[in-house]
Amino acid sequence: MSTALMSDARTQAPALSWARLWHNSQAVVVTVALHSAVIAFLVLGWSMEHEMAVPAPSTLKTRLVMMPAEPVAVPPEPTPQPVVTPPPVVEPKPEVTKPDPQIQARKLEQAALARKRVEEQKQLKEQQRLQQRAEQAEMQRQQELAEQARVAADNARRAQQAAAAAAADVRQYLPISKQAPDYPQRALDKGIEGDCTVEYSVTPQGKVENPKVVGDCHPAFIRPSLVAAATFRYQPRIVDGQAVTVPAVRNTFHYKIH
Structure with a gap:
């Protein structure tokens, strides 16, 4: 810490010298301006009095006064604040509620019943589909048998008619x-x-x-x-x-x- 303070004082010394010179130069300029104004006023007043009446010659003495420069206030160095590390935030752990064994068993039983019900519905639908297919096949077979019987009956009837016609033709001529x-x-x-x-x-x-x-x-x-x-x-x-x-x-x- 002492080394840092000494380094800062050395670096600020040139800055203070330049500030003092600047204030001194300002004071000199102001003084010269005031004296110039006074001289001009006197010369102007003397010229006017000389025109009115010839005054006795007068002597003006000036003196350069050096005003001391105002001390520059050096701001105090900031005191480093200690770094305060905030304590870690500990999140509260959620409470784990253990399921009731009876409720869990009831849920499992309901799920098993639901699955069994779905399987039974699937089996029932499959049986209905197979039964419908069997009924359709039986109906189609009955229709085919009926068609075959009808065709056979038609053929037999036609054969009988043809035989009867042939017999009739033979008999008739x-x-x-x-x-x-x-x-x-x-x-x-x-x-x-x-x-x-x-x-x-x-x-x-x-x-x-x-x-x-x-x-x-x-x-x-x-x-x-x-x-x-x-x-x-x-x-x-x-x-x-x-x-x-x-x-x-x-x-x-x-x-x-x-």
Whole structure:
């Protein structure tokens, strides 16, 4: 501490000297200004008196007075204040409340019941979904079986109708008489064999109308086949109590040499 004070005094000494010089120079300037003013006043007054009357010469004596400089007050050095460290703030610890075992057990039981209830709902929904799927599958199977039964019934009914229609057609235009054609002598001499199919219509009177040869037929068998078909007689077809024409009736003649 003593070393610091001595260092401050040395550094402030030049500052005090300059302040004293500055105050002294100010005092000198003020003194010179006052003397100059007095001299000017006297000279002016003397000039005026001289114009009015010639005064006796006078002598003015001046004296330079050095006024002492005012002492500069040195501010006292600040006393260093001791650093006070605030005591550490101790936060109060929160009180830990221990849960009641009964309340904790009740909460656990409620949570377990809630989980069990959720699982039961999930199982119930899964069972309902499986049951609905099974019902839908059973319904679809029943529909498929019903459709198959309906198709089978329709097919059976159509088959019965077709069989009945075929039987009716056979009964309705059964041939009453058929005469075999004559074997052509030329084909017989040459040993020619073959088949010849003739197509015709059966009239309501049971006669053959418009016979014609269809398919492959040897030329030697065409005429005897048409002549034989024209002699055929049939039982006419009856529809709604009336005899009708049966078109596209075919008969095949087989020419074989025995």
